[in-house]
Amino acid sequence: MDNEELADREWWETTLIYQIWPRGFQDSDGDGEGDLKGIINRLDYITNLGIETICLNPIYVSPLFDSGYDVSNYTDIDPLFGNLSDFDNLMQEVHNRGLKVILDVIPNHSSDQHEWFQLSARNVQPYIDYYIWTNGSIDKNGKNIPPNNWISTYNDENGSAWSWHDKRQQWYYHKFHSSQPDLNLRNEKVIKELMGIFDFWLKRNVDGFRINAVPYFFEDEALRNESFVKKDIYTFGLPESTALLYIFREYIDNWVSRNNATSKLLIAESYDISDDNLLAYYGNNTHKGIAPLNFKFITHIHNNSNATYIKHILEKWLKLLPKNIMTNWVLSNHDNSRAASRIGFNRIDGLHMLSLLLPGQAYTYYGEEIAMLDTKIFWNSTIDPMGCARGINEYKYFSRDPARTPMQWSSKSSAGFSINETTYLPIHLNYINRNVEIQRNRIRSNLKTYKQLVILRKQPVFTDGDYEFVSLNNDRVLVLKRSLKNYPLYFIVINLGLRQEKVNLTSIHANLKNTLNMVVASSNAIRVTGTVPRDNFILTANAAVVLKSNEKQEQTTTESIITTSICF
Ligand code: NOJ
Ligand code: MG
Numbered sequence: 040m041d042n043e044e045l046a047d048r049e050w051w052e053t054t055l056i057y058q059i060w061p062r063g064f065q066d067s068d069g070d071g072e073g074d075l076k077g078i079i080n081r082l083d084y085i086t087n088l089g090i091e092t093i094c095l096n097p098i099y100v101s102p103l104f105d106s107g108y109d110v111s112n113y114t115d116i117d118p119l120f121g122n123l124s125d126f127d128n129l130m131q132e133v134h135n136r137g138l139k140v141i142l143d144v145i146p147n148h149s150s151d152q153h154e155w156f157q158l159s160a161r162n163v164q165p166y167i168d169y170y171i172w173t174n175g176s177i178d179k180n181g182k183n184i185p186p187n188n189w190i191s192t193y194n195d196e197n198g199s200a201w202s203w204h205d206k207r208q209q210w211y212y213h214k215f216h217s218s219q220p221d222l223n224l225r226n227e228k229v230i231k232e233l234m235g236i237f238d239f240w241l242k243r244n245v246d247g248f249r250i251n252a253v254p255y256f257f258e259d260e261a262l263r264n265e266s267f268v269k270k271d272i273y274t275f276g277l278p279e280s281t282a283l284l285y286i287f288r289e290y291i292d293n294w295v296s297r298n299n300a301t302s303k304l305l306i307a308e309s310y311d312i313s314d315d316n317l318l319a320y321y322g323n324n325t326h327k328g329i330a331p332l333n334f335k336f337i338t339h340i341h342n343n344s345n346a347t348y349i350k351h352i353l354e355k356w357l358k359l360l361p362k363n364i365m366t367n368w369v370l371s372n373h374d375n376s377r378a379a380s381r382i383g384f385n386r387i388d389g390l391h392m393l394s395l396l397l398p399g400q401a402y403t404y405y406g407e408e409i410a411m412l413d414t415k416i417f418w419n420s421t422i423d424p425m426g427c428a429r430g431i432n433e434y435k436y437f438s439r440d441p442a443r444t445p446m447q448w449s450s451k452s453s454a455g456f457s458i459n460e461t462t463y464l465p466i467h468l469n470y471i472n473r474n475v476e477i478q479r480n481r482i483r484s485n486l487k488t489y490k491q492l493v494i495l496r497k498q499p500v501f502t503d504g505d506y507e508f509v510s511l512n513n514d515r516v517l518v519l520k521r522s523l524k525n526y527p528l529y530f531i532v533i534n535l536g537l538r539q540e541k542v543n544l545t546s547i548h549a550n551l552k553n554t555l556n557m558v559v560a561s562s563n564a565i566r567v568t569g570t571v572p573r574d575n576f577i578l579t580a581n582a583a584v585v586l587k588s589n590e591k592q593e594q595t596t597t598e599s600i601i602t603t604s605i606c607f
Contacts, residue, residue, distance in 0.1 A: 051247065051304035051400065052365045053502045055493060057090040058404045060373045061098050061120055062106060063445050066457035075121035075129050082132055088408065089493030092139040092304065094249055096373060102152050105424055108251065109150035109219050113236045130244045139246035141304050146233050147252040148219040156220055160207045165228055170220045171212035173262065185210055187264045189274050195428045214255045214274065216424045224256050224283060234290055241294055247304030250287065250329060254309050256280040276312050281319045285326035292327065305329040310338065314359055321364055333366050337375050342383045346510035346517035346535060354508050367400035371407055377442045380413040388488045388561030389533035389583030393519065395492040396501050396531055406446055408489040409478050413441035414467040422464065440464050449476040483562045491559045495585065500526040509547050512540045518547060528588040534578040543574045555586040
């Protein structure tokens, strides 16, 4: 693509997003739980990091059984986090700093404490069909049994996704915990309620939404048994889910044009679904869609992934994208082991070089910038229902608590997260040495490298340029080349191996200048500045660098991937 032709993009297509797990970020009132005022107190940190958008996990009224993904009132703030006026202050403070905020919306299920469910259970109109109720069957001993073999993710209720409700004398469906009944999204009244929720938060100036648990929106109406031999087909990834995303997009776009507002960032959460299905989320010729969160780093890349494999995974996804469509990069989140624990503590800077310097949105999960690790949580401190349901012997394979522990701000007590010595989940013992304050004061740290990359990513070569992945040194070195006409060339070089590698870039690019400038280096690299020879430079184990070759690109070498957005 030509420099003169740089795309005119929506703000959200390349925005850098910081995901905040509100319980774990900053406590302002000493109860040991993070809250909205705490987030306000840390906005300068976020701005200084170069973040552009904050994604808040649920803050609505909730029994907090599933840390807020069990909503009992979608249009108010849980007292644990503050109140609506704290929220308005947060929005004000965020917007004053030029930042944006997106909220997590949970259309698939509510809490069983939501008024809708309470009324539905008592057969009160218009709520009777707000959830998925059925009579089930009677076995040969005359016992009431669930209507089919559908299973819940949380494995409570002996694994069945159906729970019996004494009051209504019927079964209700819940893909997740039994306290999270699935809403009946085939009921127009429920859809209207959801639109009302969008309205409520749009009026309060939010800049977009993360749409939770999309593949679970709909289930087979005939309640047919899953065979489980193949993937679930009656409870997962029904085409109606994609169609509902298009409806959300249209509704929100219309709201934007009616209110003369700036366009909104919408993003859909979906794991384990086919690439074809994910691509359909983006929209088609008749419907604008909602981009799916790109979890390839989480689902496919591990601590032993080699360069060819990483190249294959990332390139495959990029090549599948329709022309002019941008993707996003997620290294970690609240549902998975932290990136530094999963892919390698020493590799986090190299991973940031990829997630921040590939085209599209980038997501950073709080603490990732200082390479926070998973925290060991004992059974008696476990709160995640996914862990609790599995019992003392197995909880550790399922609990998501280790990745949700308090942000490590400083070496003070409770890591500067709270004045309370008891925090909602225990703090990682390494907080004394691994925290923001220490990393800010060091000449080299994960935080320092992260910030340099954030500045670099704003260059048009990274937002609009071409990309090319190359595997070198027997798959131990991964190179990502970024190029754009009239811009210098950039090479991101990552040693994935456990020993030092000699790197020669001459095979990657013809007529490369003799030396390249080192622009950013991982905190574990030996050298951080100066020049390196194009054909012989050393990268120590797990080190990574961004190199710049000063000649301007006459012509792009690979096909341009992304220009303007047509599908949003
Ligand atoms: C996906 C969310 O990310 C996860 O944290 C939650 O438990 C489930 N959906 C159920 O809402
Ligand atoms: Mg559902």
